[in-house]
Amino acid sequence: xxxxxRFYPVVDSLKWVERLTKLGVGTIQLRAKDLNDAEALxxxxxxxxxxxxxxxxxxxxxxxxxxxxxxxxxxxxxxxxLADADLKAIREAGLFLGISTHDDDELAxxxxxxxxxxxxxxxxxxxxxxxxxxxxxxxKITEWKQRIGSIPLVAIGGIKFEHAAEIFAAGADxxxxxxxxxxxxxxxxxxxxxxxxxxxxx
Numbered sequence: 001x002x003x004x005x006r007f008y009p010v011v012d013s014l015k016w017v018e019r020l021t022k023l024g025v026g027t028i029q030l031r032a033k034d035l036n037d038a039e040a041l042x043x044x045x046x047x048x049x050x051x052x053x054x055x056x057x058x059x060x061x062x063x064x065x066x067x068x069x070x071x072x073x074x075x076x077x078x079x080x081x082l083a084d085a086d087l088k089a090i091r092e093a094g095l096f097l098g099i100s101t102h103d104d105d106e107l108a109x110x111x112x113x114x115x116x117x118x119x120x121x122x123x124x125x126x127x128x129x130x131x132x133x134x135x136x137x138x139x140k141i142t143e144w145k146q147r148i149g150s151i152p153l154v155a156i157g158g159i160k161f162e163h164a165a166e167i168f169a170a171g172a173d174x175x176x177x178x179x180x181x182x183x184x185x186x187x188x189x190x191x192x193x194x195x196x197x198x199x200x201x202x
Contacts, residue, residue, distance in 0.1 A: 003027065003057060003074070003096060004117055004154060006168070007194040008176040010061075016182065017047045021056040023191045029076055029176070031061035040066040048072060059098065068093040076119070079106050087113055098154065102133040107147065115151065119176060120144045122157020123167065126179070138170045145171030161193050 005026035011017060012032050020028050030047050032040075040063040048070055051058045059074040060067040062081045067074075068089060076098040077085055090097060098117045099110040110118055125135050135157065145153045155167050156176035167175055177194065184190040 004152065004174045006174050008154060008174045009181050010176050010178045011182060014043065014046050014050065018050050020191065021051055021054050023188060024055060024195060025191065026055055027057045027059060029059040029061055041069055044070040044072060064090055067095060079109065082113065117152035117154055118148050119154040119156050123155050124158030126158040138166060141167065141170040141172050161190065
C-alpha cells in the first residue's frame with residue numbers, strides 16, 4: 001500500500017478510528033486537540049491497539065512524544081508543532097513524518113525537515129478549522145507538486161468526493177478529508193465511495 005493512501009481521512013476520536021478501520025481505510029490521521037501528555041499517550045496507545053493487525057496506518061497528529069513512546073510509525077506536524085518538535089528524536093524513532101504547509105515560507109521550512117509527505121491547504125473554504133490563510137485553490141496544487149517533485153503531496157481543506165478527480169488531476173497524490181466523512185449523512189457510504197467500492201455515480 002502507498003503512504004499516504006490516496007484517501008486520507010482525518011478524525012478526532014477512537015470511535016472514528018475504529019469505524020474507518022473496519023471499513024478498510026488504509027491511512028487514518030488521529031487529530032485530537034488539547035490533550036495533556038498522559039491523555040495523548042492513552043489515546044495514541046488505544047488507537048494503535050485498534051489498528052493493530054489491520055491494513056490501517058495510524059497517523060498521529062501533533063503528539064510526537066506520545067507517538068514515540070507508544071511505538072507509532074506515522075506522525076503529522078503542523079508548523080507550530082514542527083517548531084517545538086525534536087526532529088532528531090522523531091527520526092531516530094523511525095517515524096514517517098508529514099508536515100502541513102500554507103505558504104512559501106512554510107514550504108521551505110517543511111522541506112528542511114525532509115518530510116515523507118507535504119500537505120497543502122486549505123484548498124477550499126473550510127468551516128471546521130479557523131484558518132489564517134485564504135483558500136489556496138486547485139492551481140496551487142500543481143505549483144506545489146512541481147516544486148516538491150517526488151515527495152508525496154496531500155491536498156486538504158474543504159474537499160469533497162466530487163472534487164477528487166480535479167484534485168488528483170492537478171497533481172495531488174493524496175486527499176485528506178474531514179467533514180466530507182465526519183459530517184456526512186451516511187459516512188460509511190461516503191467512505192466506500194472514496195475507496196472506490198461504490199458502484200453509484202458520484
